[in-house]
Amino acid sequence: MRVLLVEDDPVLRSQLQTLLEQAGYAVDPAADGQEALHLGATEPYDAVVLDLGLPLMDGLTVLQRWRAQGRTTPVLILTARDSWHEKVAGIDAGADDYLAKPFHSEELLARLRALVRRSHGLASALLQCGDLTLDTRSGTVTRSGVHIALTAHxxxxxxxxxxxxxxxxxxTDLIEHLYAQDFDRDSNTVEVFVGRLRRKLGPASIETVRGLGYRLVVPA
Structure with a gap:
């Protein structure tokens, strides 16, 4: 999953980037509204964490322009704790959720997981495919109750x-959503990681659809 993180405070931005990366996200950081507007309009993201108090262009304007362009990426806005009017304006502009500063990191991660789930029509934090289970809260994967150790990628x-x-x-979709913008993207690495997953999950777990891509096989 790939996230756009928009925060002008360099210390908080660095802390949040580390938090999100440790939670398994590929993260593109942006320090101002103009950079955020450009990235959000040209790169595919699974979610956006958007501060409203930004230089060059405020976050509310960025969000309004994305929505006017037809961008439907889930957006979690960050606001000052007492700025209820910012929360209302953000929701009306098309935000999917908001979080008041200061906040607990676990709450941010939980809200972000929920946004991504809902955008795919999923209700539970546990993703299941047959006897394969991925817990998005703990980042653990099991098959028939047996833990499977995976690398971050x-x-x-x-x-x-x-x-x-x-x-x-x-x-192409996998490459765009698995790696941050500054990562040296090589389509061959996707094949390598698919091969590793097949060895750990079973060769029939991921199907290659010739000329199209890959599909996680859902047991009948």
Whole structure:
């Protein structure tokens, strides 16, 4: 899963980027509204964490322009605790949720997980495909109750496929959603990680659809 993090405070931005990366997200940071507007309009994200008090262009204007462009990416806005009018304006502008500063990191992660789930029509934090279970809260994966150890990239790939279980996902789509903008993207790395997952989950767990991409097989 790939997230756009928009926060002008360099210390908080760095802390949040580390938090999100440790939670398994690929993160693109942005320090001002103009950079955020450009990235949100040109890059595919699974969610956006958006501060409203930004230089060059305020977050509310950025959000309004994204929505006017037809961008439907889930957006979690960050506001000052007492700025109830900012919360109302943000929701009216198209935000999906808000979080008041200061906040607990676990609450931010929980709200972000919920936004991503809802955007894929999922209600539970536990993603299941047959006897395969991925717990988005703890970042653990089990098959028939047995823990499966995954690297960060393997987990990110599996999580993306499980959010789209039974659907064909193109290699390009995987690359765009698994890696941050500054990552050296190589389509061959996707094949490597798919191969590793097959060895850990079973060779029939992920199907290659020739010319189209990959699909996490849903048991009949």
């Amino acid at each position: 393997e987990y990110r790939l599996l999580a993306y496929l499980m959010h789209r279980a039974g659907q064909v996902v193109s290699r």
